[in-house]
Amino acid sequence: xxxxxxxCAGCGAPPIVNQVLRALKDEDNAVVSCxxxxxxxxxxxxxxxxxxxxxxxxxxxxCTSATLSxxxxxxxxxxxxxxxxxxxxxxxxxxxxxxxxxxxxxQSLSGAMERGHDITYVCYDNGAYMNTGTQRSSSTPHFADTxxxxxxxxxxxxxxxxxxxxxxxxxxxxxxxxxTALYGNLKDLYEKAEKAIYTNGPTYVSVxxxxxxxxxxxxxxxxxxxxxxxxxxxxxxYEIENGVYKITVKPAKKLPVExxxxxxxxxxxxxxxxxxWMIDEIQKEVDExxxxxxxxxxxxxxx
Amino acid sequence: xxxxxxxxxxxxVATAMKQIxxxxxAAYPITPSTEVVQYFSNFVANGTVDTEFIPVESxxxxxxxxxxxxxxxxxxxxxxxxxxxxxxxxxxxxASGLRLPLxxxxxxxxxxxxxxxxxxxxxxxxxxxxxxxQLYCESNQEAYDNAIMAVKIAEQANLPVMVCYDGFITSxxxxxxxxxxxxxxxxFVGKHEPHEYLLDESRNISIGPLDLQKDYFTHRIKIAxxxxxxxxxxxKVSEEYAKLTGRKYDLYEKYMLDDAEYGIVVLxxxxxxxxxxxxxxxxxxIKAGLLKPRAFRPLPYEEIPNExxxxxxxxxxxKSDSINGFCGPLFSEITASMxxxxxxxxxxxxxxGLGGYDVKADDIKEVYSxxxxxxxxxxxxxxxxxxxxxxxxxxxxx
Amino acid sequence: xxxDISIGSNILRDGNSVEFKTGAWKSRYPSHSKEKxxxxxxxxxxxxxxxxxxxNNILTDIDLDYCKGCGVCAKVCPFNAIEMxxxxxxxxxxx
Numbered sequence: 130x131x132x133x134x135x136x137c138a139g140c141g142a143p144p145i146v147n148q149v150l151r152a153l154k155d156e157d158n159a160v161v162s163c164x165x166x167x168x169x170x171x172x173x174x175x176x177x178x179x180x181x182x183x184x185x186x187x188x189x190x191x192c193t194s195a196t197l198s199x200x201x202x203x204x205x206x207x208x209x210x211x212x213x214x215x216x217x218x219x220x221x222x223x224x225x226x227x228x229x230x231x232x233x234x235x236q237s238l239s240g241a242m243e244r245g246h247d248i249t250y251v252c253y254d255n256g257a258y259m260n261t262g263t264q265r266s267s268s269t270p271h272f273a274d275t276x277x278x279x280x281x282x283x284x285x286x287x288x289x290x291x292x293x294x295x296x297x298x299x300x301x302x303x304x305x306x307x308x309t310a311l312y313g314n315l316k317d318l319y320e321k322a323e324k325a326i327y328t329n330g331p332t333y334v335s336v337x338x339x340x341x342x343x344x345x346x347x348x349x350x351x352x353x354x355x356x357x358x359x360x361x362x363x364x365x366x367y368e369i370e371n372g373v374y375k376i377t378v379k380p381a382k383k384l385p386v387e388x389x390x391x392x393x394x395x396x397x398x399x400x401x402x403x404x405x406w407m408i409d410e411i412q413k414e415v416d417e418x419x420x421x422x423x424x425x426x427x428x429x430x431x432x
Numbered sequence: 433x434x435x436x437x438x439x440x441x442x443x444x445v446a447t448a449m450k451q452i453x454x455x456x457x458a459a460y461p462i463t464p465s466t467e468v469v470q471y472f473s474n475f476v477a478n479g480t481v482d483t484e485f486i487p488v489e490s491x492x493x494x495x496x497x498x499x500x501x502x503x504x505x506x507x508x509x510x511x512x513x514x515x516x517x518x519x520x521x522x523x524x525x526x527a528s529g530l531r532l533p534l535x536x537x538x539x540x541x542x543x544x545x546x547x548x549x550x551x552x553x554x555x556x557x558x559x560x561x562x563x564x565x566q567l568y569c570e571s572n573q574e575a576y577d578n579a580i581m582a583v584k585i586a587e588q589a590n591l592p593v594m595v596c597y598d599g600f601i602t603s604x605x606x607x608x609x610x611x612x613x614x615x616x617x618x619x620f621v622g623k624h625e626p627h628e629y630l631l632d633e634s635r636n637i638s639i640g641p642l643d644l645q646k647d648y649f650t651h652r653i654k655i656a657x658x659x660x661x662x663x664x665x666x667x668k669v670s671e672e673y674a675k676l677t678g679r680k681y682d683l684y685e686k687y688m689l690d691d692a693e694y695g696i697v698v699l700x701x702x703x704x705x706x707x708x709x710x711x712x713x714x715x716x717x718i719k720a721g722l723l724k725p726r727a728f729r730p731l732p733y734e735e736i737p738n739e740x741x742x743x744x745x746x747x748x749x750x751k752s753d754s755i756n757g758f759c760g761p762l763f764s765e766i767t768a769s770m771x772x773x774x775x776x777x778x779x780x781x782x783x784x785g786l787g788g789y790d791v792k793a794d795d796i797k798e799v800y801s802x803x804x805x806x807x808x809x810x811x812x813x814x815x816x817x818x819x820x821x822x823x824x825x826x827x828x829x830x
Numbered sequence: 831x832x833x834d835i836s837i838g839s840n841i842l843r844d845g846n847s848v849e850f851k852t853g854a855w856k857s858r859y860p861s862h863s864k865e866k867x868x869x870x871x872x873x874x875x876x877x878x879x880x881x882x883x884x885x886n887n888i889l890t891d892i893d894l895d896y897c898k899g900c901g902v903c904a905k906v907c908p909f910n911a912i913e914m915x916x917x918x919x920x921x922x923x924x925x
Contacts, residue, residue, distance in 0.1 A: 203504035
C-alpha cells in the first residue's frame with residue numbers, strides 16, 4: 130500500500146496487507162477487493178487511492194467474496210478469448226474485517242469458497258466492528274468489553290464464545306487454510322500469504338489484527354500484543370494444507386492467557402477478584418483449542 | 433434472415449442471451465425467471481456459449497458477482513424476479529453508481545407478504561430509483577428484442593438495464609416469435625469495449641471509493657444526467673434494430689391514441705388485452721386509445737404528456753401499489769410529468785392484477801366506461817380505484 | 831490516450847494517496863540513530879505507514895511527511911535505535 134492512507138496510527142491492518150501483497154510475485158498482476166470497513170474507507174477516499182501495483186474494487190460490506198468471484202470469472206472468460214495477455218497472471222485477493230467476514234459476509238464467503246474460485250480471502254480480524262466504534266462481532270473474544278457488549282452490572286462483556294471461522298473454512302474442503310499474526314519478523318505471515326496466493330483454488334487466511342483504539346492498549350504495542358496472543362496460544366499459528374494440520378509456531382513456553390488479556394482495556398473487568406472465573410474459563414477454552422490442534426496435527430500427519 | 437419459432441418468454445430471453453454470448457452470467461433460481469437460468473445453464477453445459485456461468489448462493493451475490501465481472505471488463509447478464517430483485521436492492525444502486533453496463537432480466541412477480549408467485553410489478557417498481565434503465569415488454573417478441581437492444585443501450589449509456597416482462601403471462605406462455613440469426617445478433621451488439629476496468633493491462637485503477645460530500649453529490653448528479661442522456665441512446669439503438677428486423681420501438685408505444693377521447697396508460701402484457709378491447713370499442717364508435725411506456729427509466733416526462741393532452745379523460749393503470757395512502761407509482765410519475773408540461777386532463781388511477789389476479793377484457797371495458805362518466809362529471813370523481821375485485825373495506829373477511 | 835477523468839467515481843491513478851500527507855497527525859516522532867541501528871529491518875514491515883525507507887539493506891530515512899507517530903517502530907527495534915520524541919522538540923530541532 131502507498132503512503133497517505135488514513136488508517137489510525139499503530140493499526141495492525143496495514144502491515145498485514147503490505148506483507149500479504151509482498152508475497153505477490155513482481156511479474157504478476159492482482160485484483161484486490163475489500164469489504165466495507167476500516168481498511169476500505171481509509172485507503173480509497175476519492176480522488177485518492179493507496180492501492181499501488183494492483184487494481185482495487187469495493188462494492189459493499191457483505192459481498193466482497195461474490196464481487197471478487199465475478200472478477201475472477203471475467204478474467205477466465207477474457208483470457209480464453211485472447212483479450213488478455215496469455216503470458217500474464219492475475220491473482221485475486223480479498224480483504225475483509227471480522228464483521229465483513231464472520232458475520233455479514235459469511236454467506237458470500239461460503240458460497241465463493243464452495244464454488245472453488247481461484248481466490249485468496251484474507252480476514253484481518255480485530256474482533257469487533259472497529260469502523261463504527263467497537264461493536265461486538267461473532268469474532269469478539271469471550272467476555273471482551275465492546276460498545277454493544279459492555280461490561281456492566283448484570284453482564285460481563287460478551288457472554289458468548291468466539292466463532293471459529295478457520296475451522297468452518299477447513300470444513301469447506303479448501304486446499305489451503307491458515308491462521309497467522311504479526312509475529313516475530315513476519316515470516317509466518319509472509320509464507321502463509323505466499324502459499325495461499327499460489328495455491329490453486331480458494332484459500333483462506335485469518336490474521337489477528339490488533340486495534341489500539343478498540344482493544345485499549347498504547348499504539349506502539351502492536352508487536353508485543355501480537356506476540357503475547359501467540360505465546361499464550363490465545364491465537365495459535367497453524368495451517369491446514371489439503372486437510373493436514375500443522376502448527377507453525379509452538380511457543381517454547383506457553384504463557385498463561387492472562388499475560389495477553391492484561392495488556393488490554395477490553396479485558397480489564399476480568400481482573401476484578403470476583404471475575405477470576407472468567408479468566409479461568411478463557412484459559413480452559415484456549416487449552417481445549419490448543420489440545421485439539423495438537424491432536425489434529427498428529428492425527429492428520431500421515432494421511 | 434429471420435427464424436420463425438414458438439417459444440415461451442423465458443426461452444426467448446435465454447435464446448437472446450445465447451446469441452449475445454456474454455462473458456459472465458451470475459444468477460440464482462427464482463420463480464418465474466428460473467427457466468432463463470436453466471436454459472442458459474444448458475447452453476453452457478453443451479458448449480453453445482463461451483460464457484462463465486456462476487451459480488451463486490443468493491441474488492445478492494448474483495448482483496455482486498455481476499458487478500465484479502462487469503467492473504473487471506466483462507459483458508455481463510443475469511435474471512431474477514420478485515424477492516430476488518428485492519434482495520439485490522443494495523447492489524442495484526452500486527451497479528448504477530459504478531456506471532456498469534450490465535443487463536438484468538426481470539420476470540415481474542409480486543412481493544411478499546403474503547407470499548405469491550404470480551405477476552405484478554411490485555418488484556421492478558420497488559427498485560425504480562436504483563439507477564437502472566427499465567424497459568417493459570408486452571410480449572415474448574418484445575422481451576427477446578429488448579434483451580438484445582439492452583446490451584447496446586447499457587454499453588452506450590454506461591448504465592445498467594433491466595428488461596421487465598410479466599411473470600407467467602409472458603415468461604411461461606408460448607407465442608410465435610421471430611428470431612435473428614446468431615451472427616446478426618453478434619454483429620448488432622458488437623464487441624464489448626469497456627473504458628475503465630480492473631483487468632486493463634495498461635493501468636491499475638481503483639473502483640468504488642468512499643466519496644465525501646461534494647464528490648458524492650457530483651457523482652450522483654452525473655448518474656442522473658446519464659439517465660437523461662439515455663433517452664436519445666434508446667431511440668438510436670431502436671432505430672438501428674428496426675433497420676435490421678423491421679420491428680420498430682420507441683420510448684413508448686401508442687395504440688389508437690392520436691384521435692382518442694379516452695385513454696389509458698398501461699405497462700406490459702395488459703396492453704395486449706387492452707388493444708383488443710380498444711378494437712371492439714372503436715367498432716362501437718367509442719374513441720378509445722392507449723399509451724404503453726416502454727422506457728419507464730428514463731421517464732419520457734416531456735414526450736408522454738404531449739401525447740395525452742387532447743384526451744377527455746385518462747386512466748393510469750398500476751400493477752403495483754405505492755402504499756402511500758394515495759396511488760400507484762406509474763400514476764404519480766405520469767401525472768407529475770403532465771403537470772410539469774402544463775397538461776391537465778381528468779386522470780384517475782387503477783390498481784389492477786396484484787398477485788396475478790386476472791385482468792379480463794370486461795375489466796378494461798369497465799375502465800373505459802368509467803372514463804366516459806368521468807369526462808362528464810365536472811371534477812366529481814374518485815381518483816383511486818381497484819380494478820375487478822370486490823373489496824368490502826377494512827372488515828372484509830374474505 | 832486514455833482519459834484521466836472517470837465516467838463515474840473510479841480513480842484512474844495508481845497509489846496517488848502519496849499526494850495526501852498524514853504527517854500532521856502525530857504528536858510524537860521517531861528519531862533514528864544511525865549509530866545504534868544494525869539495519870536488521872524489523873521496523874520496516876511493522877510500520878503501518880510503510881514510511882521507513884531503505885536502500886541496499888541500509889535504513890535511510892523515516893518519512894515524517896507520512897509518519898503518524900504510532901511508535902511501533904521504536905518498540906520493535908531490538909537495539910533501541912529509534913526513540914520517540916515530542917513533536918514540540920522536533921520543531922525546535924528544525925528551528
